[in-house]
Amino acid sequence: MKIKLKAGLVLILLVLLQSTLFSRLEILGAEPDLVLAVVVIIGLSLDLKWVLLLSFAAGLLKDSLGILPAGLNTLVLPLLGFAANRLSRQMLIEADYVTAAVVFIAAISYNLVIPLLLAIMGSPVSLGISSRIILIGAIYTTLLFLLFSRLSRLPGIKF
């Protein structure tokens, strides 16, 4: 229960950081999406019930602070959490670089699905802008995830 509560608090904190401090980290219009990375980590390590609940809550909070058509993150984040959870049942994911690869794939998938859904909903984003955000966003998220996972292992720091 403690780890689930901790994961929930981390997600809330990250959504708040994402809408305040992370805008300072913008590179070529893309910011790192650590909420997505944490949803993947939760998907890899918790029960499906908790994965769905926490990723749904994170998506809802993210949607409530943004202007994307309502429900996009609420829909996509639990799907990614679900996929990560299924993947963790199929293979053992322990090494940092494997987790980072999963985060990268999740970030690419997320960044492909969102513009696709936006286009379906009548707010298409041009191909040039989409490809820039998809690539830079995914690489940036993965690199920052790796940095944070390394930092979390430093003595005296415990996430």
Next chain:
Amino acid sequence: MAKYKFKKLTPYLVVFVVAILLSRLVPSLRNNTADTLEYPLSILSWVNSEIGAAIFFHHNFRENIKLKREILALKQKINAAEEALQENRRLKGLLAFRQDSPLSLLAAKVIARDPDNWSSAIIIDKGKKDGVRPAMVVISEGGLVGKVMESGSTTSKIMLLTDPNLSVSAMLQRSREEGLVSGTLGKLLIMRYLSADIDIKLSDVVITSGLSRIYPKGIIIGRVAEVETQFSGSSHFAMIKPEVNFSSLEEVMVVTGK
């Protein structure tokens, strides 16, 4: 009588002689004693000096901590003063702009930004209670910022000009040529549908054309940074550097009336 006198003087003589003898002996005694006690004395002396140094060090140490605290407090005061100065400058600019502008404006603070990469928005601390309604235009002293998308009772979400879903009818201030400006989710904006024979130069000022009912005419959007030709060759498009620095927006103004 003489014997009596000598007897009386004897103790004085003895004292005198002993004094002379001691005066001869003591320096050598003293030297020997000092030599013998050199090590214990030097140890004691070292202990003494160390205690003194320790007391002095402790005093210095305490003073150092106190001074460091004072420096920190002063630094914080300087920082707060600098922050107040900058805020003062910004607000003065906004106030001057507000007084000069014919528009009815409501000042608001930016409290958060859109957490997504796929849209560009800010959240301000004014909502329905303050008269903010969806589709109202938001500007800053630099120029056009965006428009209100949603308004809650005390906060509102503003879609920024950098969002690709926000399009503004615009024109070049110098040549009065018209086009449509929209965001690219990056630092620059794009101005489309410029005619093939357009009179356009770098650094030309782009303003709102007032063709749409939402945006009042004449609000500055930015300056031309690049001019390109469409793939088909039938028209041009220009990249516009916005006048507003969207990444450091702290205060904005909502146009509540014209």
